Amino acid sequence: MNRSKKIFVIVAVLFTLVVIAFALDMCSRTTPPWEKKTDSLKKYKVKQYQITKKKLPPTTLKP
Numbered sequence: 001m002n003r004s005k006k007i008f009v010i011v012a013v014l015f016t017l018v019v020i021a022f023a024l025d026m027c028s029r030t031t032p033p034w035e036k037k038t039d040s041l042k043k044y045k046v047k048q049y050q051i052t053k054k055k056l057p058p059t060t061l062k063p
Contacts, residue, residue, distance in 0.1 A: 001009075
């Protein structure tokens with residue numbers, strides 16, 4: 001193997017490893033779409049109200 005081919009192989013392997021590292025990092029920080037509703041409720045400690053005929057508690061926001 002000549003010198004330029006060795007350099008190319010080394011650079012290609014390093015590039016592939018960096019791309020895999022970025023992909024794994026993004027995967028670990030991303031929430032799957034089917035988990036977003038329950039995850040956001042846990043994260044912000046929001047009470048989930050069921051749809052009933054009862055009125056929801058008043059909010060502190062003014063229109």
